[in-house]
Amino acid sequence: MRSETSVVVDRGRYRDAVTPWEDEAWRTTALGWVAGELEALGLRSTGEWRVRLRPWSVLVRLAVEGRGAVWFKANPPASAFEGPLTAALARWVPEHVLEPLAVDADRGWSLSSDGGPLLRDVLGREPANPRIWEEPLRQYAAMQHALTPHAREIERLGVPGTPATALPGVFDRLDHTALRPGEREALRELRPRLLDWCAELAAVGIPDSLDHADLHEGQLFCPAPGRFTFFDWGDAVVSHPFCSLPVPARRARERYGPHVLPRLRDAYLEPWTGGGRSTAELRRAVSLAWRLSALSRAGAYGRLFPSAYGPARAAVAADGARCLLELLGDPPV
Structure with missing residues (x-):
């Protein structure tokens, strides 16, 4: 998945912050999870990845063939609820949120569609x-x-x-x-x-x-x-x-x-x-x-x-x- 992909990393003002992204084993596992979830949806990542690293999240924008983009997010333990919460909101108030494409609650991971202009x-x-x-x-x-x-x-x-x-x-x-x-x-x-x-x-x-x-x-x-x-x-x-x-x-x-x-x-x-x-x-x-x-x-x-x-x-x-x-x-x- 990665050999054909260019990666652009944005650390903002937190140049020294250590996130899970720096751990090669974690990165391989997380991106393998993303690839598997995309495959289950009939999708394939293509083109550039844009990675945003902050002390409170890892966010990756992946271009997807025929769909625009999807977003992978990894939360720390204290906000690992975000994926399950978003999935619940999509059931309770679907007109106000995006339903996630996939959630791994135990690891604090989620995969979401692009929601359009901000x-x-x-x-x-x-x-x-x-x-x-x-x-x-x-x-x-x-x-x-x-x-x-x-x-x-x-x-x-x-x-x-x-x-x-x-x-x-x-x-x-x-x-x-x-x-x-x-x-x-x-x-x-x-x-x-x-x-x-x-x-x-x-x-x-x-x-x-x-x-x-x-x-x-x-x-x-x-x-x-x-x-x-x-x-x-x-x-x-x-x-x-x-x-x-x-x-x-x-x-x-x-x-x-x-x-x-x-x-x-x-x-x-x-x-x-x-x-x-x-x-x-x-x-x-x-x-x-x-x-x-x-x-x-x-x-x-x-x-x-x-x-x-x-x-x-x-x-x-x-x-x-x-x-x-x-x-x-x-x-x-």
């Missing part, structure tokens, strides 16, 4: 229009709403469960050592207020659901106008669903300015209206979740390959610790 690509070629984020946020929130009955099933797949009432414990377990002393002290002083915010958010009564935890414009496909599919669930948690909003809202704010935030918040909230909760209560819940979402995202930075050590691991840990500083700022909506 929202990032669409944003790059269309005139600036801040409303372009509104429909994907509605669809994503509708998916979360539909998944609330499956929250415990999702946890049984291995996705960490962090309800609002558990977030103070998450805060206590996270590593603050990469922060400056003054920043660490400010976070320690914040803890009593953190308890109050968590209790207030839980009291709103929105049920837990799946939180992607990194829903930026490179994590959703636009296979057709007005249709969006969501992928890359390796950072996911089961938590308060509104914790998903800050990542996409910040990306939109960076591109269009802060005036877009109220519209995006209200578009996201549309599927959550009703149930006896007022608009004011829902908006207050968004403000609370905006701040508290930093805890789930900071925790996801620890989902690395065991072999990823040294400067690469330290750099990722520092990024995770910096997420915690978002607790100190006032939510913009």
Whole structure:
């Protein structure tokens, strides 16, 4: 399979990170699994492989004869749930995700079709229009709403469960050592207020659901106008669903300015209206979740390959610790 193939490797800013890809035996086994799964589907890899190596994943894009491309992904143990989770989502909310072509749950491997252009690509070629984020946020929130009955099933797949009432414990377990002393002290002083915010958010009564935890414009496909599919669930948690909003809202704010935030918040909230909760209560819940979402995202930075050590691991840990500083700022909506 490899003798006729050119390989392009992208390590990003983690040049020293050791991933399973560096292990020839692992690489041979993994690529043999890919070849076998493709053969079972009547497909054959041809042309270039593009390999993206990060401390938290191995991703390989393989050109496939007559089909475009497929993607192989290897997750570390802490996010090995991604393949089984994606397969389950394809059963529960098939209109919102891609069904994987193959999954090896024990090894954290999955094989997926290419989903078409990314929202990032669409944003790059269309005139600036801040409303372009509104429909994907509605669809994503509708998916979360539909998944609330499956929250415990999702946890049984291995996705960490962090309800609002558990977030103070998450805060206590996270590593603050990469922060400056003054920043660490400010976070320690914040803890009593953190308890109050968590209790207030839980009291709103929105049920837990799946939180992607990194829903930026490179994590959703636009296979057709007005249709969006969501992928890359390796950072996911089961938590308060509104914790998903800050990542996409910040990306939109960076591109269009802060005036877009109220519209995006209200578009996201549309599927959550009703149930006896007022608009004011829902908006207050968004403000609370905006701040508290930093805890789930900071925790996801620890989902690395065991072999990823040294400067690469330290750099990722520092990024995770910096997420915690978002607790100190006032939510913009």
